[in-house]
Amino acid sequence: MSMVQLLEVRNLCVEFPSRRGTLKALNDVSFSISAGEVLGVVGESGAGKSLTGASIIGLLEPPGRIASGEILLEGRRIDNLPDEAMRRIRGREIGAVFQDPLTSLNPLYTVGRQLAETIVTHLPMTWSQASQRAIDLLASTGIPAARERIDHYPHQFSGGMRQRVVIALALAAEPKLVVADEPTTALDVSIQAQIIELLKKLCREHGAAVMLITHDMGVIAETADRVAVMYAGRVVEVGPVSEVIHRPSHPYTAGLMGSIPTLDGHVERLVQIDGSMPRLTAIPPGCAFNPRCVHRMPRCTQERPELMPAGATRAACWLHDQAEVA
Amino acid sequence: MTIPMHTARVADPLVRVEDAARWFDVSPPWLERVISRKPRVDLRAVDGVTFDIGRGETFALVGESGCGKSTVARMLVGLYGLTRGRILFEGQPLDRMTQPGGKAMRSRLQMIFQDPYASLNPRWRVGRIIAEPLKTHTQMTPRERVARVSELLTQVGLDPADQQRFPHQFSGGQRQRISIARALAVQPALLVCDEPTSALDVSVQAQVLNLMKDLQRRLGLTYLFISHNLAVVHHVADRVGVMYLGRIVEVAPRDALFAQPRHPYTRMLLEAIPDMHGNGKARTRVAGEVPNPLNPPSGCTFHPRCPHANARCKSEEPKALAAGLSVVTCHAIEEGRIS
Secondary structure, three states, X not given: OOOOOOEEEEEEEEEEEEOOEEEEEEEEEEEEEOOOOEEEEEOOOOOOHHHHHHHHOOOOOOOOEEEEEEEEEOOEEOOOOOHHHHHHHHHHOEEEEOOOHHHHOOOOOOHHHHHXXXXXXXXXXXXXXXXXXXXHHHHHOOOOOHHHHOOOOHHHOOHHHHHHHHHHHHHOOOXXXXXXXXXOOOOOHHHHHHXXXXXXXXXXXXXXXXXXXXXXXXXXXXXXXEEEEEEXXXXXXXEEHHHHHHOOOOHXXXXXXXXXXXXXXXXXXXXXXXXXXXXXXXXXOOOOOXXXXXXXXXXXXXXXXXOEEEOOEEEOOHHHOHHHHO | OOOOOOOOOOOOOOEEEEEEEEEEEOOOOHHHHHHOOOOOOEEEEEEEEEEEEOOOOEEEEEOOOOOOHHHHHHHHOOOOOOOEEEEEXXXXXXXXXXXXXXXXXXXXXXXXXXXOOOOOOOOOOHHHHHHHHHHHHOOXXXXXXXXXXXXXXXXOOOOHHHHHOOHHHOOHHHHHHHHHHHHHOOOOOEEEEXXXXXXXXXXXXXXXXXXXXXXXXXXXXXXXXEEOOHHHHHHHOOEEEEEEXXXXXXXXXXXXXXXXXXXXXXXXXXXXXXXXXXXXXXXXXXXXXXXXXXXXXXXXXXXXXXXXXXXXXXXXXXXXXXXXXXXXXXXXXXXXXXX
């Protein structure tokens, strides 16, 4: 690819030192996001989705640390920046939306003040210009009577409304990338639909790319252009969303898709992946999925597969090794 | 229409719920009430629900948070008393359970909770957790109990040797299996499952749902399945009740409900689910949010969000009526404004 990607993550490894040795929570994670694109990141709890997001926005909690690899935003490395420089990028160039809107908002300030503060910090605007922009932003998220609501405190909003405020906050300084970590998980289905719709619409209008982290395949299917599937700290498959859903190449992706109950048609039994994801202390050698895999070959227990072309997607699975097939 | 005779009722039901209600007193303290002249306040968590659960079937209750579905579950196992109405279990009123000789009834009703981390005592070994109901309800000797626990663990796909371990040594899915084993220990007829898989990952959820189906077939169990996830409900349920603000707005057999939802709220819920197989249909945006249950809207509580609401919906509470295979509470359907 000659074009510079908006975001590029190369061989990212995140480690947690512990008494029993160093735990590798992310192991050689690589992917990219181009401008305006929505990349979905799915996986089960503990797969490393949120850690990937936290590494990108520079909010990795110690003792977790980036052990190797690099993160590039428009070609510049951002993973090794000092805190102060990272703070200017966070908010200005990368916005964030988290699962629980209450933790993203300060309960002691009105939402208007929080929005205006973000705007003044990152954009060359006076406080009064920023206040006007805050009202416009709030109105664009579909909050009725934005002019009055701007003076309300977070606790005066409902869960769905708070998440709208957080989205307004993430987009306040016109970032190029929004990292949304489970933005709808805490919300009811009917509200979830509204929020996803809003996130999509606003990011399109502002030209922002989105990294959408979720465990909900339905949300990904509807929203994302491409999807990366994570398992035990690695990306096991990445590709266009419809391909990954309908023609998954990695056995884990296939199992994951089959285990989701759907509304069309009726199956008596769901596809079942026996066992559970390995703990970080006991990642099996070779392919981490091999103990649960129905296609296991001797090679899978010894050699770790890297992402390789597999149909219209790329999958980390020896089944798709060209040398083997040929 | 007087009594809805279709799918809300079944012949010879295992459970019959008639106009059951549960209100919670959330008034401010007495002194504050007197000083600032505030009235008593009741939160009507469940306000008159009626349904039957047939023997061997899976009846599901769906709805958004705060609609009262978990309260119904707790009423059914006797954890909450009734403010109004009654619940019959195998023809006997449920309050018989707390009276002398009611122990037998309690063992027929068991419950599985949502959070497998909170519902198992962390300081007890698994063997003791599962044996506890046996101690209460049977005259088994300790040796018989150990044998029964082994049998139960095998039944839910765990190893009999797991008796010696503590809950924290298990994953979320395995803990939910332990909860199921505990519930099955006394051979209940009805299992009340309150969001049994919501805390689990999808692949683990599939394991637990498959297990629950197998057990139902093998042991002839009846399930009341509470969930907010319509896809899961579609997978497990035989009949479905849809709840909104403490009431059931629609009861229908599963296929009828998903093929032809009638109540505007049911339609809205179904349209709100993201479609995994992207057939290109745009989701209809759902307007508004669930109102505050302390101050529910007048008339039909759904009217502020309903696209078909008229003056009557704002003032008059709708009654249950049969429409096709469904029982619906909606004026618009009664008047033929929507089908």
